[in-house]
Structures are given as structure tokens and as C-alpha cells.
Amino acid sequence: MYDSILAHVGQFIDLEPAEIDYFTSLLRFKLLRKRQYLVQAGDVCKFDSFVVKGCLRTYFVDDRGSEHVVQFAVENWWTGDLYSFLTQSSAAYNTDALEDSELLQIDQASLDELYRRVPKFERFFRIISQRAFVSAEKRVIATISQTAEERYLNFIERYPGLDQRVPQHLIASYLGFTPEFLSRIRKQQASRRK
Amino acid sequence: MYDSILAHVGQFIDLEPAEIDYFTSLLRFKLLRKRQYLVQAGDVCKFDSFVVKGCLRTYFVDDRGSEHVVQFAVENWWTGDLYSFLTQSSAAYNTDALEDSELLQIDQASLDELYRRVPKFERFFRIISQRAFVSAEKRVIATISQTAEERYLNFIERYPGLDQRVPQHLIASYLGFTPEFLSRIRKQQASRRK
DNA sequence: AAATACCCTTGATCTGGTTTAAGATGAATG
DNA sequence: CATTCATCTTAAACCAGATCAAGGGTATTT
Numbered sequence: 500m501y502d503s504i505l506a507h508v509g510q511f512i513d514l515e516p517a518e519i520d521y522f523t524s525l526l527r528f529k530l531l532r533k534r535q536y537l538v539q540a541g542d543v544c545k546f547d548s549f550v551v552k553g554c555l556r557t558y559f560v561d562d563r564g565s566e567h568v569v570q571f572a573v574e575n576w577w578t579g580d581l582y583s584f585l586t587q588s589s590a591a592y593n594t595d596a597l598e599d600s601e602l603l604q605i606d607q608a609s610l611d612e613l614y615r616r617v618p619k620f621e622r623f624f625r626i627i628s629q630r631a632f633v634s635a636e637k638r639v640i641a642t643i644s645q646t647a648e649e650r651y652l653n654f655i656e657r658y659p660g661l662d663q664r665v666p667q668h669l670i671a672s673y674l675g676f677t678p679e680f681l682s683r684i685r686k687q688q689a690s691r692r693k
Numbered sequence: 694m695y696d697s698i699l700a701h702v703g704q705f706i707d708l709e710p711a712e713i714d715y716f717t718s719l720l721r722f723k724l725l726r727k728r729q730y731l732v733q734a735g736d737v738c739k740f741d742s743f744v745v746k747g748c749l750r751t752y753f754v755d756d757r758g759s760e761h762v763v764q765f766a767v768e769n770w771w772t773g774d775l776y777s778f779l780t781q782s783s784a785a786y787n788t789d790a791l792e793d794s795e796l797l798q799i800d801q802a803s804l805d806e807l808y809r810r811v812p813k814f815e816r817f818f819r820i821i822s823q824r825a826f827v828s829a830e831k832r833v834i835a836t837i838s839q840t841a842e843e844r845y846l847n848f849i850e851r852y853p854g855l856d857q858r859v860p861q862h863l864i865a866s867y868l869g870f871t872p873e874f875l876s877r878i879r880k881q882q883a884s885r886r887k
Numbered sequence: 888a889a890a891t892a893c894c895c896t897t898g899a900t901c902t903g904g905t906t907t908a909a910g911a912t913g914a915a916t917g
Numbered sequence: 918c919a920t921t922c923a924t925c926t927t928a929a930a931c932c933a934g935a936t937c938a939a940g941g942g943t944a945t946t947t
Contacts, residue, residue, distance in 0.1 A: 561838045569834060582827045618812045625819035628826055633776045635829035640763060642836045643869035644755045647904070666924065675837035680904055682926055841934070860894065874934055876896050 500528065504549050504603050507575050511626045512619040521616065525609040531555070531596040537579065538594045544583035546604035550576050553600025554664055557592045558672070568673035571597075571658075571665060577627070597665055647676045648684050694722065698743050698797050701769050705820050706813040715810065719803040725749070725790040731773065732788045738777035740798035744770050747794025748858055751786045752866070762867035765791075765852075765859060771821070791859055841870045842878050 501523050508514065514522065529548070531537060537555060538544045550572050557569040557578060569592055572578035583590035587607060605613070613620050641650055651674060655662050662670060667685075668678035695717050702708065708716065723742070725731060731749060732738045744766050751763040751772060763786055766772035777784035781801060799807070807814050835844055845868060849856050856864060861879075862872035 559834055559838070565838070567834055567838050569830060581823060581830075585823060585827075614816070618815065621812065621815040621819050622808070625815050625822060628819060628822035629775060629779060632822055632826040632829055633779075635826055635833060636763060636775075638833050639829060639836060640753055640761060642833060644753070644759070644761050668924070676903095677905060678925075679906085679927085683904090686926080862894070870933095871935060872895075873897085873936080877934090880896080 500551070501526070501603070503551055503575060507549070508623055512623045514617075514619070518617050518619075522613065522620075525605055525613055526603045527605075529602040529604050531600045531602065533596055533599050536593065536595045537602070538583070538590050538592070540591055540593050541589050542583075543587055544580040544590045546579060546606050547577055547581075547584055547610065548579050548602045548604045550574055550578060551601040551603055553602075554597045555594055555600060556597055556665070556669060557594040559592050566672060567675075568669050571661065571669075571673065573661065573664075597669075642675055647674065647680060648687075650674045651681065651684055694745070695720070695797070697745050697769060701743070702817055706817045708811075708813070712811050712813075716807065716814075719799055719807055720797045721799075723796040723798050725794045725796065727790055727793050730787065730789045731796070732777070732784050732786070734785055734787050735783050736777075737781055738774040738784045740773060740800050741771055741775075741778055741804065742773050742796045742798045744768055744772060745795040745797055747796075748791045749788055749794055750791055750859070750863060751788045753786050760866060761869075762863050765855065765863075765867065767855065767858075791863075836869055841868065841874060842881075844868045845875065845878055 504526070505514075505519060505523075508522075527546075529537075529546075531553070537548060540560065552574060555572045555578055557572070557580070559567045559569050561567065570578070572594075578594055580590035580592045580594065582588070583592075584607065610620075641653065645653070651670075654670065654674060667681055671678045671681040674681075698720070699708075699713060699717075702716075721740075723731075723740075725747070731742060734754065746768060749766045749772050751766070751774070753761045753763050755761065764772070766788075772788055774784035774786045774788065776782070777786075778801065804814075835847065839847070845864075848864065848868060861875055865872045865875040868875075
């Protein structure tokens with residue numbers, strides 16, 4: 500059950516057996532059925548969640564009532580509303596399961612304790628946060644500088660298989676355009692391949 | 694000279710006098726004249742740079758030759774090409790000074806040493822990276838879900854005074870539209886205020 | 888004190904992507 | 918097994934914002 504999270508953490512820091520035991524003792528296992536919420540906007544996000552299996556999406560509902568996918572999370576990703584988790588304030592985003600999913604969760608108090616007892620975890624979360632920041636900044640630039648078609652092609656290249664796993668209209672939402680327009684892009688792609 | 698960076702770091706971690714001395718001993722002071730480059734695309738970004746005074750911009754040149762402002766950095770911000778700095782690979786972005794600026798810089802080797810000798814700095818950079826990630830993600834959502842006018846109004850509210858400090862066409866670039874369109878937004882704003 | 892380089896504005900025209908609306912297909916549910 | 922619900926497609930009208938082109942103001946340079 501802990502194999503994937505330990506392999507993931509092990510990419511960035513080395514842990515002693517006792518540290519591994521301590522770390523895993525802080526984790527709680529959570530099963531989510533398809534369509535079930537992990538966090539709803541307005542709630543406080545109590546846990547940082549690691550995806551062992553399955554697929555989730557985080558989305559935001561704007562003033563006009565339209566939904567926008569903030570991120571997808573598949574195996575070996577962390578998910579939740581980070582701002583809400585860090586500040587224990589109410590979440591702006593919703594996260595729900597697109598498939599039946601298995602998560603490992605840690606709460607704020609346990610994480611603080613973990614930072615204190617095993618400071619290497621500060622390093623681990625520093626590294627993954629820096630990477631997440633770099634990716635988010637790239638996504639800003641892509642959204643600003645590329646056409647819808649370019650973003651779509653980069654998406655299927657960068658997240659291979661994900662387009663087979665989640666509905667197209669959610670990919671369109673993630674990329675910042677309408678499902679109708681994605682349909683047109685795909686049609687044009689298909690005719691070009693002939 | 695070190696007042697602002699120590700106050701900034703002090704917001705997140707507490708340092709002993711000896712740790713302060715050690716930290717500041719690793720910093721190097723850098724003066725940039727207006728228009729001078731801090732990092733050019735293709736170079737390796739050797740330093741993480743803290744802005745003591747002045748204003749810089751990081752920008753990206755796309756395939757079509759258009760520039761896009763990735764971020765502005767004013768007093769108490771860190772700047773540079775983070776991906777290039779972390780991996781010591783060549784930078785995708787350019788950073789240059791919009792005003793004469795004073796920086797404090799740390800190189801990769803010194804930072805590694807700092808993490809080893811004063812692990813609290815892992816914590817410090819974890820926290821600011823997490824915040825940076827949250828902001829970057831908000832910017833993605835804003836770009837996807839709001840109109841040009843809404844983004845502009847949020848920008849001047851969120852970064853008060855910055856619109857007086859940097860040319861308008863760079864703000865337009867940062868927000869993801871053309872300078873001509875910003876001009877029209879401002880005209881409409883002015884007429885509404887009458 | 889010209890000359891040059893920036894910077895901002897305005898108008899006309901064009902386009903990438905939205906909106907609205909309708910229909911087709913398949914999957915989940917009572 | 919009928920019915921709702923979710924997903925995807927297509928097409929026509931429409932719009933936010935881009936592009937192109939021109940002109941004017943103001944620093945900075947020479």
C-alpha cells in the first residue's frame with residue numbers, strides 16, 4: 500500500500516527504516532468512489548492527499564457559474580486545495596474523483612510534527628513545490644502565448660494517455676477553451692492525418 | 694544593506710545571530726543599471742536573486758518572436774529563472790532591469806551548503822515556493838476565466854503602484870493581451886469615472 | 888536643438904474562439 | 918428496458934480581442 504508513496508518520496512530524500520515507519524504511521528488511507536468529493540469549496544481542506552490509484556480533478560466555479568479545471572491528479576500526484584490546507588481557511592476549489600480512487604492523506608498537525616521530527620521532509624516538499632511552481636508558470640505562459648490547438652497538442656504529448664482517461668470537455672476546460680472548439684480542433688487534426 | 698532580506702526571511706523562520714552572519718556571508722551584492730540583463734535566455738541562471746531595491750522583469754520570446762512578461766520583481770521578491778537555477782540547465786527566460794536595481798544573490802553551491810548547515814532554510818524556501826505556486830495557479834485561473842478588463846483591474850488592485858512604475862505595454866504583456874487593447878480598456882475606464 | 892528611440896493612442900478591419908441550438912450515441916439508473 | 922443523464926459533434930451567428938497602420942507626445946542621446 501505504501502510502495503508508491505515511498506518510491507515517490509525516495510526520489511528526493513533518503514529515509515531510515517525508522518523514519519519510514521514513522522512517516523507511514525501518520526498517513527491515513529482513503530477510498531473515493533467516482534464522482535465523490537474530496538474537498539468542496541467552502542470547506543477547509545484538512546489533508547494533503549497523495550494519489551495511489553485513480554484520477555481526480557480540482558475545479559473552480561467563477562462568478563458566471565462556469566467551471567474551470569484547475570488541475571488533474573493521477574497516480575503519484577498530490578492534490579487538494581493547497582492554499583486552504585496551508586492556511587486552514589476555506590477552500591476556493593472543489594476536488595472530486597473522476598474514477599474510483601485510492602489516496603494516502605496527511606493532516607496539517609501530523610505534517611508539522613513530521614517536519615519537526617524528520618526535517619528532511621521540509622526538503623522534500625520544498626523540491627516538489629518548486630517543481631510545481633515551475634510547471635504552473637509554464638502553463639501561464641502557454642495560455643498566454645499559444646493557440647488553443649498548440650496547447651491541446653502539447654497537452655496530449657505531455658500527459659500521454661490522460662486524454663483517453665478523462666472526458667474531453669474537462670480537457671478543454673483545463674486548457675481554457677470550450678468543448679465545442681476542442682471538437683473542431685480534433686476534427687481538423689483527424690482530417691490532416693489522412 | 695541586509696535589513697530587508699533579514700526582515701523577509703524573519704517572517705518565516707527565526708535565526709540565531711551566528712546563523713545570520715553565516716547566511717549574509719554567502720550573499721553577494723549586485724548592482725544593475727536600467728536595461729541591463731540579469732540572465733539571458735540560453736545562459737545558465739547561476740544565482741537566485743533577492744531584490745533590495747528596484748524593479749525587474751522576466752520575459753519569454755515565443756516562436757513567432759513576440760515577448761511575454763513572465764513576472765515582475767520589485768522590492769522583497771526573488772527573481773531569476775528558477776528551473777535553470779535548480780537544474781543548472783540553460784535558461785528559457787530573460788530577466789532585465791526596468792530601473793536601476795540592487796540585488797542580493799546566492800549561488801547554487803552556497804545554497805546547498807546553507808541547506809546543510811542551517812536546515813531551517815529548507816523550510817523558508819518551502820514556504821515561499823508553496824506561496825509562489827498558489828499565486829501562479831491563481832494566475833492561470835484568472836487568465837482562463839476572466840476578461841482582459843477584469844484581469845487589469847485585479848492587477849492594479851493587487852500590485853498597487855506598479856502600474857505607475859512600469860510601462861503599460863509590459864503590463865498588457867504580463868496580462869496576456871496587446872498594448873492597443875489596454876489602451877482601449879483605460880479609455881473606457883476613464884469615461885466611466887466621469 | 889535636432890534626431891532618435893520609446894511609449895501611448897485611435898480607427899478600421901479581421902479572426903480565433905464563444906454562444907446558442909440541435910441532434911446522435913452510449914452509459915447509468917429506476 | 919425505458920428513461921434520464923453524460924458526452925460528443927456540427928453549424929450559424931456573434932464578439933472579445935488581435936492586427937495593421939498612422940499620428941502625436943516626451944525622454945534620452947548626440
